[in-house]
């Protein structure tokens with residue numbers, strides 16, 4: 335029997351993210367034994383009873399519910415983890431905060447800034463611990479990029495470049511709505527901007543400071559698709575692709591591209607930062623490596639080095655195997671759970687919190703507005719992301 339303090343988790347939504355988070359909760363006690371808290375898989379919720387029961391058995395949840403409102407009424411729940419489509423984030427998060435529960439919410443925080451603002455107000459009024467799962471920050475190589483930038487090694491930064499490319503919606507027969515909620519603007523809020531670029535924007539503003547203004551183009555390549563709700567051909571309201579450029583507060587220029595029509599790419603997230611003295615770049619497909627170019631190296635050996643981020647003194651890596659052995663996508667979620675538990679233990683914030691993620695939402699909304707109006711848009715970002 336463990337003498338640790340328990341954090342009893344209620345997971346809502348049992349799809350892709352429901353699985354990654356459940357795995358995170360299960361791994362943490364084994365790999366972060368020093369933490370005062372341990373997550374307890376108390377209850378899982380989704381609408382289909384047979385499926386949620388099977389999920390509870392598979393992952394070891396003590397109980398299940400089919401109505402998320404019942405979950406919030408339970409006294410045996412400390413934290414609510416929202417893994418539902420985007421249109422349900424606000425309603426669940428606000429109700430959970432009002433019920434005095436801690437809230438871990440999937441990204442994007444909301445569909446709009448107005449929705450996100452209400453969530454921030456509710457969470458701050460309730461004074462409950464909160465975080466948003468922008469998990470790419472917690473890949474060791476990306477965390478190392480942050481350390482290198484903060485150490486000043488890059489010097490003045492001139493350029494920030496990021497891509498997030500996929501190809502899974504090229505098929506014209508794909509429907510919108512239902513299980514394909516990402517294709518339905520009412521459920522998702524936006525297309526690639528909120529789904530994929532939101533990740534790039536969160537990482538970018540965390541690494542390189544606030545984005546001041548944006549100029550964007552978006553395209554919806556397939557204009558009509560059958561809607562699962564009506565069974566009829568309906569207009570597609572999401573952006574299938576988005577390209578924007580921007581000014582950062584620090585004077586650097588940003589260039590971002592995302593598409594679900596980039597044939598051959600499944601989840602190509604890359605970023606590159608060019609400074610006065612050095613540059614770094616990172617690629618999700620080779621996530622344990624950080625490439626680094628330092629102009630102060632002796633000229634005859636100067637070149638891009640490929641740092642294999644697996645050593646014990648590199649971020650998070652003393653928790654895993656031995657130097658040279660790598661980690662994967664799932665570890666970013668384990669790290670986020672561990673950091674959340676640590677924040678609760680020490681009374682600190684687990685960034686990105688709701689307020690940080692509202693700033694990312696502001697940029698997403700400015701991007702869509704800029705594309706719709708064909709004009710530059712100020713983002714209105716108020717606080718630097720931590």
Ligand SMILES: NC(=O)c1ccc[n+]([C@@H]2O[C@H](COP(=O)([O-])OP(=O)(O)OC[C@H]3O[C@@H](n4cnc5c(N)ncnc54)[C@H](O)[C@@H]3O)[C@@H](O)[C@H]2O)c1
Pocket residue numbers: 346347348349350351352379380381382400402416417418419420422440441442467468469513529
């Ligand atoms: N951090 C990341 O890298 C990342 C990756 C994928 C998705 N996401 C985000 O996670 C969220 C979920 O995405 P997903 O890919 O897991 O979606 P998904 O479609 O795989 O799963 C959604 C789940 O929500 C459940 N659900 C829907 N309505 C519900 C209701 N009324 N009550 C209870 N459960 C309900 C569904 O049954 C399903 O289990 C989205 O906000 C998405 O943007 C984040």
